[in-house]
Amino acid sequence: MAKPTGDPALIKQINTSIVLECILQYAPLSRAAIAQKTGLNKATVSSLVQDLIDRQLVLEVGAGASSGGRKPVMLMFNSRAGFAIGIDVGVNYLRSILTDLDGTMLQQLHHPVIDCRHDAVITAISECIDQFKQQAPDSPYGIIGIGVGVPGIVNEEGTVVFAPNMGWSQVELKHALEKLYQLPVMIDNEANAGALGEHIYGAGRPYRDQIYVSAGIGIGTGIVLHNKLYKGSSGFSGELGHLSIQFDGRSCSCGNQGCWELYASEHALLEAGAAYGYHDIHAMLQAAEQNKPHMRELFHDIGTYLGIGIANIANIFNPEAVIIGNRMSLAAEWIRPAIEQAVSQRTLRFHHKRLLIQFAELGEQSAVRGAAYYAIEAFWTEVKSGH
Ligand SMILES: [Zn+2]
Incomplete structure (x- = not known):
């Protein structure tokens, strides 16, 4: 033979x-x-x-x-063989970075977003990309790709099928950017991008199984199991912001009621804070630092709600760590005790034993760093496949 x-x-x-x-x-x-x-x-x-x-x-x-x-x-x-661009599309901001292939950040841009219609956002994104293309140091491969995190549901074709907080549906973002730049473009949900950012570069590095909770205006989650992002059968996993935690609770834009994000997000915080005359999280943090009891209480309540959702997630996935990121991580000091209390009261004993509650190490950059990593990973995959 x-x-x-x-x-x-x-x-x-x-x-x-x-x-x-x-x-x-x-x-x-x-x-x-x-x-x-x-x-x-x-x-x-x-x-x-x-x-x-x-x-x-x-x-x-x-x-x-x-x-x-x-x-x-x-x-x-060779970490300078080329450069990647990462973009984090927020409901009210656009953050973008230029990194080398090691993920080291060379430049960063941060703009407020006033007009979040998709055409305006795509124009704003391309202005950032143009600027990075001009400023990137000379390298053999140049800009190797663009990764984008968006606050919405993204399908495998890189179309944002639904982003309620942006008012988007069926926005072909990957297609639009690839047409403009002839570069590989990767689009994912910002919570998945944040989970990847923390897993590769931040607080999640030591853990194989972890849940990243992106607590911003809404709540999204990125699930890393066996060191891999778990995406579900259509890439739609991780919509745990719509976990129902109040059976007779308020109505949500998703059609359900009593959703977790109505009680534990930055939006919930801003709503409650408005009654005391606060309109942004920084003013509230300052008030908490100044020992204002109503603000301490408000953070405690939000922390409790965050902890309730985390306990449910921990009971399902039994992760080693839950990492809390996005804007609410700014309030770590004020929400941590309530989160830990709720988690220890509500998580099954066996699940709780090894569970660590952590806050994002990359702060507000978890998603944008993760987005850049998508581009870096895709570049090496392409090289390894012989192209
Ligand atoms: Zn909902």
Whole structure:
């Protein structure tokens, strides 16, 4: 029987992908270490590494520690081979960043959004992209892609099917931006982008299973299971802001009533604060710092509602950590005790034992950093697939 043989070009591509993945995951490391980790022989590794160096995707970065003989040359992926753009579309702001392939932020823009009709927002997004394209340092691959987080439901084609707080439905955002820029564009829900941002660069790094709660004007959740974003069968998972927590509660724009986000979001906070003459979260934070009892109480109530929703989520998913992000994380100091109290009262004992409640480490940048990461990840996937 003939031995199965493979197309040499295909084998080379598969091996290149293995070597590159090894460098992305473990760098800095030597050629010998790659051979050891991948099981490929040293000559093959050397030739594939040389190929990656020629393509300016990998760099030699000085000598590592010697294990007796000559010090080995260490390898790194070239974080300046190209640059990514991340965009976070908020209900009342637009945040955008330029990063290298390591996710390090080089530039940031932040604009208030007054007109949130989709045409106006797309124009505002393209102004940011144009600016970054001009300002990005020279690099072999230039701008490698654009990732966008939006406060709404996004389908697999990158169409925003529904963003009630923006008044959007069926906005073909990916299509529109790809047509303008001929670059890969990734669109996702801002809570998924935030979950990814915290998982890769922030408070979620140590955890395999985690739930990111984006508590802004609305509430969205991003679910990371086994180190992967769980997207559901149509990409629509994570609408836990519409978890019903009051069976006879207020009506929600989603058609349900008593939804979690009506009680635990920044919107709920602003509504309650208006009765005391406050119109933004910063004024309320200041009042809490000045020991104003009504503001302390208000934060406590919001914290309790956040904790109730988190307890339900913890009972379903049994995550290692719940990470609270977006605007409500600014109030961490004032809402944390109430959240912890509600969670410990309402979570099943077994689930609660190992559950950590954390606040986003990247602050208001969780989603925009995650958005840029989508572009970076897509770039390496493309390289590994031989394109
Ligand atoms: Zn709802």
